[in-house]
Amino acid sequence: IHMEDKCRNGSRGALVVLEGLDRCGKTSQSTRLIKKLDELGYPAELFRFPDRNTVIGMMISSYLNSNSQLDDHTVHLLFSANRWEKRSLMESKLQSGITLIVDRYAYSGVAFSAAKGLDIEWCKAPDMGLLAPDLVLYLDISPEKASERGGYGGERYEQLEFQKKVAQAYQVLRDASWKIIDASLSVEDVEEQMSGSVLDCAKTCRNGISLSQ
Numbered sequence: 325i326h327m328e329d330k331c332r333n334g335s336r337g338a339l340v341v342l343e344g345l346d347r348c349g350k351t352s353q354s355t356r357l358i359k360k361l362d363e364l365g366y367p368a369e370l371f372r373f374p375d376r377n378t379v380i381g382m383m384i385s386s387y388l389n390s391n392s393q394l395d396d397h398t399v400h401l402l403f404s405a406n407r408w409e410k411r412s413l414m415e416s417k418l419q420s421g422i423t424l425i426v427d428r429y430a431y432s433g434v435a436f437s438a439a440k441g442l443d444i445e446w447c448k449a450p451d452m453g454l455l456a457p458d459l460v461l462y463l464d465i466s467p468e469k470a471s472e473r474g475g476y477g478g479e480r481y482e483q484l485e486f487q488k489k490v491a492q493a494y495q496v497l498r499d500a501s502w503k504i505i506d507a508s509l510s511v512e513d514v515e516e517q518m519s520g521s522v523l524d525c526a527k528t529c530r531n532g533i534s535l536s537q
């Protein structure tokens with residue numbers, strides 16, 4: 325996905341994205357990372373997509389809860405619009421030195437829609453121009469193992485066969501810059517795998533070195 329480089333020089337926060345299947349543990353890890361960064365003197369904030377608090381986010385939430393039906397292309401564009409509506413806020417936070425931990429981003433956008441059979445290039449287009457992450461952490465877990473975790477099956481996409489397709493789509497999107505995390509381990513061990521690279525990333529961005537490109 326072609327996304328835009330951020331501030332080219334000067335100190336700034338890092339844009340760290342967590343991706344993975346449903347129930348891979350992203351949400352609890354994001355919270356832990358924020359706490360760790362804060363403790364070490366790196367101001368950090370959590371962003372989560374979809375952000376269900378906006379008008380667009382409420383439409384998405386209703387769709388995910390199967391309270392409304394939407395065409396696959398339409399919902400794809402809503403998810404993208406939901407990221408666009410936070411773009412300038414994210415940019416100003418990064419510029420003011422805040423590191424952002426982002427629970428899902430454009431990769432989810434492409435992976436979940438490609439899993440439905442939509443054309444992958446079509447899926448990438450609306451997210452072009454969003455801010456490029458400095459670090460992508462993929463919390464790797466098998467669809468089978470994720471499906472055994474508590475709370476599974478509550479929303480539209482939380483079905484084993486569909487998640488298998490999402491996992492395949494993520495594999496196509498992955499590149500060498502992604503850090504693959506074994507998300508089948510304990511919460512502590514997963515955090516241990518992630519925190520070093522997140523701190524390095526925050527430090528590098530604070531020192532004014534751009535990581536993307």
Ligand code: DGP
Nearest residue numbers: 346373374403404428432433436437481
């Ligand atoms: P979460 O709040 O992280 O559990 O996400 C809700 C569900 O929406 C989850 O099944 C993943 C899916 N999802 C997240 N972002 C996107 C997106 O951009 N497009 C599509 N189609 N699905 C998404």
Ligand code: NA
Nearest residue numbers: 346347479482
């Ligand atoms: Na979910």
Ligand code: NA
Nearest residue numbers: 347350351427
């Ligand atoms: Na989540």
